[in-house]
Amino acid sequence: MAKEWPLWEVFIRSKQGLNHKHVGSLRxxxxxxxxxxxxxxxxxRSEGISIWVVESNSVHANDPADADAYFEPSDTKIxxxxxxxxxxxxxxxx
Amino acid sequence: xxNLSNEELEKRFQEKIDKDxxxxxxxxMPDAYRKSLIRQISQxxxxxxxxxxxxxxxxxxxPNLRRKAVLLAKxxxxxxxxxxxxxxxxxxxxxxxxxxxxxxxxxxxxxxIFNYPxxxxxxxxxxxxxxxxxxxxxxxxxxxTSYGPYARAMVKICxxxxxHQRQGYEILTTLCRGTPQQKAMAQDALNRFxxxxxxxxxxxxxxxxxxxxxxxxxxxxxxxxxxxxxFVDASVPQADILGLTxxxxxxxxxxxxxxxxxxEINWDEFWQVLEGNxxxxxxxxxxxxxxxxxxxxxxxxxxxxxxxxxxxxxx
Ligand SMILES: [Fe+2]
Ligand SMILES: [Fe+2]
Numbered sequence: 336m337a338k339e340w341p342l343w344e345v346f347i348r349s350k351q352g353l354n355h356k357h358v359g360s361l362r363x364x365x366x367x368x369x370x371x372x373x374x375x376x377x378x379x380r381s382e383g384i385s386i387w388v389v390e391s392n393s394v395h396a397n398d399p400a401d402a403d404a405y406f407e408p409s410d411t412k413i414x415x416x417x418x419x420x421x422x423x424x425x426x427x428x429x
Numbered sequence: 430x431x432n433l434s435n436e437e438l439e440k441r442f443q444e445k446i447d448k449d450x451x452x453x454x455x456x457x458m459p460d461a462y463r464k465s466l467i468r469q470i471s472q473x474x475x476x477x478x479x480x481x482x483x484x485x486x487x488x489x490x491x492p493n494l495r496r497k498a499v500l501l502a503k504x505x506x507x508x509x510x511x512x513x514x515x516x517x518x519x520x521x522x523x524x525x526x527x528x529x530x531x532x533x534x535x536x537x538x539x540x541x542i543f544n545y546p547x548x549x550x551x552x553x554x555x556x557x558x559x560x561x562x563x564x565x566x567x568x569x570x571x572x573x574t575s576y577g578p579y580a581r582a583m584v585k586i587c588x589x590x591x592x593h594q595r596q597g598y599e600i601l602t603t604l605c606r607g608t609p610q611q612k613a614m615a616q617d618a619l620n621r622f623x624x625x626x627x628x629x630x631x632x633x634x635x636x637x638x639x640x641x642x643x644x645x646x647x648x649x650x651x652x653x654x655x656x657x658x659x660f661v662d663a664s665v666p667q668a669d670i671l672g673l674t675x676x677x678x679x680x681x682x683x684x685x686x687x688x689x690x691x692x693e694i695n696w697d698e699f700w701q702v703l704e705g706n707x708x709x710x711x712x713x714x715x716x717x718x719x720x721x722x723x724x725x726x727x728x729x730x731x732x733x734x735x736x737x738x739x740x741x742x743x744x
Contacts, residue, residue, distance in 0.1 A: 338732060339526060342519065359582070360516045362525070364728075365735035376509045380589070399455045 342391040343369040347383035355387050363388075446647050451577040454520040462646055465639065466576055467521050468537070469648065471528040474514035475539035476564075479713050481507045483547040484556060492550060499596050500553065506589045513582040520578045533718050535705060540564075542625050544707030551604055551611075551618035557597015559619075559626040559664070565590045566660050567630065575647035598667065605671045612672070619668065620676045627691075628699045630657040636696075661689050 340362040346355035358377050363369035369388040377383065397405050413419050422429060433441075438457050445452065452458055481504050488504065491497035515525050531537040542560055547553065568590065571583045604615040631653040634640060643649040651659075661680075668675050679692035701707065 338729075340728065340732060359513060359578075359585075360519070361512060364731035365738065368731065368735075376512050379506070379509065396455065399453065400457060 340364050343373075343388045344391050344394060345369075345373045345377055346387040346389070347373075347377060348385035349383055351384065355385065358382075360391060443645075446575050446645075449575075449647075451580065452575055453577045461642075462648075463521050465643065465646070465648060466579065467518055467523045467528070469643075470514055470518045470521075470579055471523065471531070472538050472540075474511050474518060474528070475532045475537060476543065477507050477511035477514060479539045479543045479717060480560075481511075482713055482716055483543060483545075483709075484553060486547060487550065487553050490550070491553075496553075496600070503557070503593050503596060506593065509589070510582075510586050513585060514579075517576075517578040517582045521576075529717075529721065533714060533721070535714070538703065539713075540629055541699065541702040541707060542629050543713060544702050544709045545621070545625050546709050549614055549618060551601065551614040552622070554597050554600030554604060554615065555618035555622040557593055557595075558601055558667070559597075559622050560629070561590060561593040561597060562664065563626050563629040563660050565594060566656055566663070570649070570651045570656060573647075573650050598671075601671055601673075605673065615671070616673050619673050623676050624694065624698075625702075627657055627660070627694055628702075630654070630660065632696070632699070633694075658688055661691050665689055 341364075342360055342362055343366075344360050345358050347358050348355045361369065361372050361376065363372050366388055370386055373386050373388055374383075378386070409415075439459055442452075442458060442462075452462075484500060484504050484507075488497060488500050491500055515528070518528060519525055528537060532539060542563075547556060565587065568583050568587050572580055572587060574580045574583065601615050601618075604611040631637060634652045634654045637653055640649065640652055644652065665675065665680065677692045679690065681690055683690045702710070705711075
């Protein structure tokens with residue numbers, strides 16, 4: 336089988352002021368072709384004003400099988416939330 | 430989590446499904462779930478791509494510039510749908526080129542509707558109205574499928590599909606308001622496409638061995654027969670408005686069921702076409718093979734060019 340074009344992840348900013356969001360992936364020989372293909376398949380109806388493409392093998396992720404333990408520190412620190420604190424009745428603007 | 434038995438993993442997997450929690454690419458999943466999805470998503474992708482052939486044939490023959498621009502945009506959308514689906518399939522570890530070769534070798538199917546020829550302009554109307562209509566019915570149901578990337582692809586596809594059916598219905602509306610010959614052409618297209626469109630929903634539930642497990646895993650959310658009934662119920666009033674007659678003597682409203690009853694599908698024809706003996710099976714596969722083979726030097730050249738440019742940058 337012939338060598339395949341690399342896989343790219345596509346991120347699109349839908350309008351000024353919003354962040355780029357992952358929308359899918361595609362194959363392309365290089366970054367320029369990846370950008371043009373992304374424009375043609377992911378923004379045919381004005382879905383975007385800016386595109387990022389990142390080669391899929393550059394994306395590193397945590398292991399979902401360990402997600403419970405991995406994110407445990409953020410679940411146990413309830414004092415990070417404002418509702419943890421008692422504030423006397425009548426206190427305003429807080 | 431790492432050292433759980435297969436049995437325990439499967440139990441937790443089913444619990445997630447039951448709670449409507451989506452499954453994402455790197456999550457643990459049973460092999461059979463993965464295989465089932467690869468089969469279904471790749472067949473879906475092949476259908477989008479092969480589906481471009483009968484309509485592509487009419488782009489240069491469209492009756493005016495407006496119709497031509499619309500048909501071109503629709504066919505371009507179908508190419509995009511194929512791409513979203515191949516990408517979703519790749520997230521499951523499937524090799525895209527291999528799935529395509531499987532179709533070319535007859536090991537993977539695509540929707541049998543595309544093995545019927547589109548012989549008149551009215552067929553572009555019937556295809557948009559009925560074939561895209563049936564596809565939409567199926568795809569709307571799949572927006573809630575349990576595998577995240579498949580569900581997201583479906584949401585995007587459904588948004589794009591909505592004009593496909595309307596443009597087809599508009600073609601038929603225009604023909605039905607035209608000369609008697611034009612109206613006859615519309616009726617002829619409906620006569621040929623009605624039954625194959627009903628077949629698009631697949632074998633009846635009794636003959637559909639994978640269906641039950643697919644429903645349990647929420648890959649499918651409705652059975653073939655449920656979706657087929659929905660389609661008939663939606664299409665009958667639409668045919669009435671066109672002033673066209675659906676070619677089924679047994680079609681009638683059932684007050685008790687609150688659904689239309691309809692005649693028996695010719696399942697022999699369905700299986701024949703699926704096995705490769707439809708009017709256009711060979712033509713379609715040959716066209717897809719030729720596209721892959723004739724484009725190979727272009728893909729290789731693009732890769733060689735990219736490699737050369739990358740080298741020059743580092744030098
Ligand atoms: Fe489509
Ligand atoms: Fe479509």
